[in-house]
Amino acid sequence: MNHPASEALVDPAVHEKIMAEAERIKGWGEAAERxxxxxxxxxxxNNWLEAMGLDNPRxxxxxxxxxxxxxxxxxxxxxxxxxxxxxHAMMRALTGAGFTAxxxxxxxxxxxxxxxVGERLRVTTALDSVVGPKATGxxxxxxxxxxxxxxxxxxxxxxxxxxxxxxRVLKFIPREKTS
Amino acid sequence: MNVGDRLPEWSLPITPTLVVSTAIATRDFQxxxxxxxxxxxxxxxxxxxxxxxxxxxxxxxxxxxAGPDVQIRGISIRLxxxxxxxDTFTFSGEVTSVEDGVATIKVVGSxxxxxxxxxxxxxxx
Numbered sequence: 001m002n003h004p005a006s007e008a009l010v011d012p013a014v015h016e017k018i019m020a021e022a023e024r025i026k027g028w029g030e031a032a033e034r035x036x037x038x039x040x041x042x043x044x045x046n047n048w049l050e051a052m053g054l055d056n057p058r059x060x061x062x063x064x065x066x067x068x069x070x071x072x073x074x075x076x077x078x079x080x081x082x083x084x085x086x087x088h089a090m091m092r093a094l095t096g097a098g099f100t101a102x103x104x105x106x107x108x109x110x111x112x113x114x115x116x117v118g119e120r121l122r123v124t125t126a127l128d129s130v131v132g133p134k135a136t137g138x139x140x141x142x143x144x145x146x147x148x149x150x151x152x153x154x155x156x157x158x159x160x161x162x163x164x165x166x167x168r169v170l171k172f173i174p175r176e177k178t179s
Numbered sequence: 180m181n182v183g184d185r186l187p188e189w190s191l192p193i194t195p196t197l198v199v200s201t202a203i204a205t206r207d208f209q210x211x212x213x214x215x216x217x218x219x220x221x222x223x224x225x226x227x228x229x230x231x232x233x234x235x236x237x238x239x240x241x242x243x244x245a246g247p248d249v250q251i252r253g254i255s256i257r258l259x260x261x262x263x264x265x266d267t268f269t270f271s272g273e274v275t276s277v278e279d280g281v282a283t284i285k286v287v288g289s290x291x292x293x294x295x296x297x298x299x300x301x302x303x304x
Contacts, residue, residue: 048205048235050204051201051203051232052204052232053191054238054239054242066238067231067237076208078208106255106258108255111252
């Protein structure tokens with residue numbers, strides 16, 4: 001298919017390579033599975049409540065704030081995504097093609113239920129879509145959307161989905177500064 | 180909750196302490212959220228509020244209004260202008276739909292540079 005507008009933005013050979021890599025990584029499905037370092041715990045909840053200035057007795061009585069879902073599986077200081085992490089694999093591919101800058105644009109979280117102190121989360125990452133090239137105010141780039149799914153595993157072997165997140169970034173070539 | 184209900188406006192000064200303490204509390208150690216030299220070398224005016232905190236402040240804003248028993252089902256945000264220290268967040272919000280037991284609240288958190296976060300918070304109605 002011919003996309004004259006796109007061809008003007010990015011070399012067609014480069015674009016094809018990017019989209020082929022996107023398809024390859026999408027094929028990994030839910031990948032890079034890993035567990036939270038810690039169980040959902042009160043001290044980490046308390047630090048978050050203090051920083052956010054949120055006061056809710058429920059979060060002193062065994063429940064965790066819903067938007068903390070992502071916090072439990074953050075990599076932590078010095079932590080790094082694995083080579084098989086779909087989002088980071090796609091970022092590497094785009095960086096290699098010259099799209100060196102990154103900007104978060106959308107984050108859509110859904111919570112199946114509130115988490116409870118003592119639960120340990122497992123998370124997977126999938127590449128959802130790569131859309132572009134687009135000319136934006138920041139420069140020419142691709143929108144990369146990944147999907148995280150969080151689970152709590154039960155003793156009977158059932159993995160219960162507890163939260164999901166669609167996260168979109170613009171991976172772009174910074175525009176030349178005009179002085 | 181009824182369509183058209185407005186949330187009271189909420190202002191929050193963005194101090195360096197807010198930016199750093201919320202980044203660390205969300206276990207986000209990216210240097211642009213706590214090291215001004217590195218943030219500026221990367222072309223930013225200063226350190227800036229991280230995305231997990233933009234989401235969390237939407238949670239707080241809606242919870243402060245709806246009460247502690249509110250059951251939040253989801254928070255979707257679109258990110259705009261960066262939130263730098265010495266600026267101020269101004270949050271506004273409105274219930275935009277109530278159907279099938281779910282209320283949708285549109286939330287906007289703006290800074291001097293424009294809208295920082297445009298969010299949709301869904302709660303059990």
